[in-house]
Amino acid sequence: MNKAAIIGVAQTKYERRKKDQIFADMVFDVTRAALDDAGLVLDDIDSVVTVSNDFFDGRTISGMSVGDASGGQDKNISTVSGDGTFGAFYGLMRVLSGYQATIVVAHYKGSESDVKITTNGMFDPIFHRLLGIEMISAAALQANAYMNRYGIGEEAFAEVSVKNHGNAQNNPFAQLPMKITVKDVMKSRKIAEPLKLLDCSPISDGAAAIVIADEKIAARGKKKPVWIKGVAHCCEDYFLGDRDLASPVALREAAMKAYAMAGIKTPLKEIDVAEVLEPYSYMEPLWLEGLGFCEPGEGGTLIGKGITTMDGKLPVNASGGALSSNPILVAGLARLIEAVLQVRGEAGARQVKKVNTALAHGFNGACGQSHCVWIVGGNK
């Protein structure tokens, strides 16, 4: 893979409701800020990828609302409908194909739509939609399958929520920085068993943008370029019943490919920090198993062993993760942005020491049907 780097990033503060901004306002803010961060002007950008979803926006051709605001007028602009990590992947492919700099910008307003109805819309209209299943109850099924396979207790999931909300206290962009205990999580209102309120991400509004550039432009950038070392994505079966929900095979495949591209053989040793998309607490340990950071079934022990805490060998979600802020689609791009900030050394209070290589992850579909894994680093 030719060299390409992320040279500009920006995110809005994530909030329950941005009542003074429409999609285009949020997108304009982060587009401008990402350009400034990169030390570029709009004319330096020759390609634009927006990320949005027609259901979530209540608007067919949802990319239309942000064409101007993303700097897409008179440029090669397209829209990826899926998590921001996939949009960024398309942006990368354009740079590798010859564009000098692509801006990738994602937006979402949970406050403006009903996520139960819009995610019920993910399910098969003939066989499943009338059952009323949606994102949350599907996730609960996966949590149950995972617990039942390995005998993991709900407390192990609660620890993730405690860690991530706690980490969010160091992240000025986070929506829900909170100092909570495992007991608080266990006592919180039952949503869909075993998920309780504090096992679930909030409803969020927000936008984020990154600038991906070729070597030449990266050399001109204002900040230290963060090089893209490896990236891959992979999708498994659609029907929940067709899948082994306790074993994220598509994630494993994507991770293996990304590691191979990046020349990584022992992830736990060679990766310094990881940002994984975990809108439900059980997802963090499950995805960490899929990413090969531990054996299957061991994911729930990583916090207790002090491995994925802020002072551990591999801090996970120093930003607070999606449990703290979850503008869907944007949240994956935010994971990539956090990884970039860590490599740059710009993560402020949430900075992990000596980060050279970082991993970021996002997914599409119910219970993580399709995963995208990014490896970024400080060395060219």
Place this chain on the structure above:
Amino acid sequence: MTEWLKEVEPLTLKGQIAVPYAWWVGDVGSRFLVALRDEQKILGSKCGKCGKVYVPPRKNCGRCFVDIDEWVEVASEGTIEAYTIVHYSYAVQPVKPPFAYALIRLDGADVGFLHLIKKDLGKIRNGLRVKAVFRKKRVGQILDIDSFELIEPLRRT
């Protein structure tokens, strides 16, 4: 944002997208739903290449990427592979909470079947046996199966 805007409660426009939909069930799906409606039978289809029995039935195998043309009847009974008890309500749910979703491995099938459990919620455990309860009035849709019920709530396989 300009200062004066901070004092003002922003206007919002409430809207709803109302587009009528009528999904073609397709030949394969139709046969499945007709069997529910007319015979209270659950049909699956079997891939000739890998032998996998899919319920609901499929027109092609997604893994082998070949057409499937063999129909099999699977049992109306099976084992719970995963479940969750739902405690929140919203418009699309067919029943008021609490109720459960379950992935059920029907006898004879190689994949899980997603459906509802409405009774004995406190007794549901992974691995228990359940059986389908059909509605008296059936019209050819997935809820012709009203729900699944625990067969012997206290006995585990």
Place this chain on the structure above:
Amino acid sequence: MGRRVAIVGTGQTYHKSHRPDVTSKEMIYEAVTAALADAELTIRDIDAVVIGNMDHFESINYVDAYSVEGSGAFMKPIMKVTTGGTTGTTVAIAAYYHVASGLFDRVMAIGFEKNSESDTTGAIITCSDAIWDRFSYSGAIPSLATEATAYMEKYGATQEDAALIGERDRNHALNNPYAHLQKPLTVADIMGSPMLAYPIKLGDICPRSDGACACIMAADGIAQKLTRRPAWFKAVSVRHTYTWFGDSTDYNKGLVSMQRASKEAYTQAGIRNPVEELDVAELYLPYTWAGLKWIEDIGFCGPGEAARFVGDRNTHMGGKLPINPSGGVISTNCIGATALLRVAEAAIQIMGKGGKRQVPDVKNALATGFGGCFWSDVVILSSERPA
């Protein structure tokens, strides 16, 4: 710009007004298996999939996740690209970048729609901004009607001039076994059809179709081994210029996005005289007036000259530059697939697989996509591998 890429196989369904026998994912399977057969590949040979449609027509969220069984994307990378009517071309273009980037060697591009499953106008209306545009903008037809009246007033074109486009494309469709509408339509038929929004009559506009299309893009070095005449990408240009319908209504300027996209495409392809250097064009013309106005914007003739250019039969089969030998959008419109069909049909012409609709000796073919807020995409394919 990156690796050279060619289309090595295409597949499509037999487009119909209704396909009650299949669901969306089953319909996609038909197009994908047809494309694999055309390229003599198996699904195992495909490295990545790109798919697109217009969500609100089938109301299936995350259709990339939904359709895995039919697209063959199981345990492969798949992403969804969606941009309204231009979806088909932007999907083709995304697949092109997948290969040009060097990351993938053989990529499947899929576009589909089951327009029979919903109310097309009801779904399309939601593309306009809820607060500013939606109340006054009732679907696709009114804005196109205003564009048509502006053109008629400026250049004195008549309804019959436009109707000739419909007659041409519907006659072309008779040579295309896949086309949805297989009955000829004369200028008189069109003139006699019911008026919808002046001057657009029922006979002037496209149908709603259920259909899918798949194209396989392959990398330089591999494409040549897969097919005798790969259809090489020579130019790719995207201009999704407007966000608000109000901004796009200076009809005196013409279809600005098409002017800019085609100009860039011709520069990329080294084409100075499109009518001389192109052998066939598959244009996204959702209604007859587009066949007059937009061929000026694309540089086939000067402003106001389209009626005579078409009237002189330059764009009919056998003419200087045949347009829409497939029958075009006026004969088949499964929206998410429609723009991809233009690219596929252009590739079919280059590969020499056009059967009864084959234009002789095709070296350069142009395809366009249209949709959204008067957006345009232009793709130029060639039998010659770019230098």
